[in-house]
Amino acid sequence: MARPLVLGWSHTAFGKQPDATLESLIVDAGRGALDDADVAPDQIDLVVVGQFNSGMHPLGFPSSLPLQIDDGLFGVPALRTENACASGSAAVHTGLAHLLAGRARKVLVIGAEKMTGIPASTVGSALLGADYDLAGAESSTGFAGLFAEVAQEYERRHGPGGDTLGAIAAKSHRLGAANPFAQLRKDLGEEFCSTTSEGNPMVAAPLRRTDCSPVSDGAAALVLGLEPTSTRHAPVRVAGWGSANDHLPRARRDPLAFAATELAWNRAMKDAGVTTGDLDLVELHDCFTIAELLMYEVLGLAPRGEGRRALADGVVLPGGALPVNPSGGLKSKGHPVGATGVSQHVSVAMQLTGTFPGVQIEGARMGAVHNMGGLAVANHVTILAADRS
Structure with a gap:
């Protein structure tokens, strides 16, 4: 089977949105992705919603909220994925698995979280x-x-x-x-x-x-499929993906190793048949600045203990060997937990099609997404490439 494609995408503003609800965020992002992909609602075979929640929102059963987008989604199977801060990428990977298993030909993936307006x-x-x-x-x-x-x-x-x-x-x-x-x-x-x-x-x-990344409201969505559909831009190919979980008790993890993160990264690289040197950018999980510093070392951009060199030498800056988080990352873009992983995929897809509205990495042809839940416990990595089909 051919590699899956990201057909279209959408992204709401992240931040404090007092007039937005979880439902409106999901509907706005999902409708935007369908429109961008030129895919009709009745062509969707599966809906996957990425949301952490964990008591932040009284509705703990949001999987059918995307059906509010259009009656054409009635009867479409819908589910919610939860994997802490990696819930969004877990949703993307769940959609990919259904495509590769032949259980769907088009999947709508939405990541969303409503975190403001409740006690800290x-x-x-x-x-x-x-x-x-x-x-x-x-x-x-x-x-x-x-x-x-x-x-x-x-x-x-x-x-x-x-x-x-x-x-x-x-x-x-x-x-x-x-x-x-x-x-x-x-x-x-x-x-x-x-x-x-x-x-x-x-x-x-x-x-x-x-x-520290801020508390945020927001949503992002994308449509996955097997054949190009959009008249607005080229699709983006999913070149490879991988995931790995570490032990949950902190006593069983070296806090600086990010061992399962490295394993997920290597699995995705092997699946795509590429190396870190083949990438033009990466959107990685910088919930805190120390996480980004450690990721420089996990990715091999600097030796262990010397991650600061990747920054000092300009490796991770626009124009460097591997620009990191040209979107501003979780740190500045915001971190509505369930939306984050989907947002990262959307940001890289925009970069690869030359449509990113912020700092565009010129000539970008391949990028990676790294999304983790907990302190490097749940780890998801996706390699995206500009489609040459």
Whole structure:
């Protein structure tokens, strides 16, 4: 069977959207993707909704909400995937599996989350539900505290990182400022991101506010299929994909290894028959700046303990060997949990068709998506390529 295609896509703005509901986000993104793909609702064989929720929204059964898009979707099988912050990519991979199994020819995938307008304690408790040790417990710092421990361990093993995390944050803000979908659209500069201040307080040392992705509302959607349909742009080919899970208890994981992340990355690369050097960009899961730093090393852009070199040498910047998160990443674009993985796929698809509305990587022909749930526990990687068919 030929490799699946991403036929069309759509992306809402990310951020605080008081007038939006989970239903309106899903409907807007799903309808936009169908229109972009030139696919009629009655041509869809399966709908997959990626959403974490975990108590952030009272409706725990959203799989049929996409049927509100059009009556032509009545009777279409629909399901929801949940894999913590990797729920969106889990939805994409579920759709791909159905295509490759011959159970569907066109799949509508929607990732969505409504996280604002509820108490911060509710959001924090929901997110901590993705951690084996802290689920159900009280925590003043939540997942920021967990990734702060990772940053502390990184400094213990490899020495002080200087302003590396601040430089990563500044890169994300600079790129996000050009992305109309992004929540945080302001170039803050390295000095601000590297300095503790009233506007940039310490959240969990050494992570400041600018090191942490924001709480967001938003949705993204795409249509998967086997034959081109859109009159607006070329399709994007799914060249390969892979996933891997690590042990849930933190005691069974080296916090700096990201071992299952590396395994998922290698599986996707092998499936696509490419290497990291073949890529023109990557959208990776930078829920916190320390996660992006570690990913430089997982991807082999710098030796272990020397990830800062990938940034200092310009490797991960636009124009470098492998631009990282030209969308601004989770850090600036926002992180509506279930929408994130789908958003990453949409961002790369736009880059490969030259239609990204922010910082476009010129001549991009192949890109990767990396999306993880928990602290590198659930890991999904997809390799996308400009279609040459």
